[in-house]
Amino acid sequence: MSGRKGQQNYPEAVRAEVLRRLSNGESQKQISREMGISRYAIQSWSGRRKEVNQRKLNPKAKGRPRKDGQAPHQNEKTELEQLRMENKLLRDFLQFTGRK
Helix, strand or coil: CCCCCCCCCCCHHHHHHHHHHHHCCCCHHHHHHHHCCCHHHHHHHHCCCHHHHHHHHCCCCCCCCCCCCCCCCHHHHHHHHHHHHHHHHHHHHHHHHCCC
16 A cells, blocks of 8 residues: 555556456456556446446535525525515505505
């Protein structure tokens, strides 16, 4: 182990070499030991991990989720629309009754 924390970034040439060796029938374990690459990384590149494929299809939203469950500004937007509608109704009512 390298002793470093975090995700290791490999050049595209290394990924291509790993995928070529996998297609030639070599095992993930053998490639992992020889090249010093984790089996998790090899499985991710080859598409053999369900989690990675699911993350590509449905990426996670960034940031902390809101407590009310709505997207940012959505609540404020609907509230503003509601207030405008109420103001229009009040204006129409006052005009109909002749009070202003």
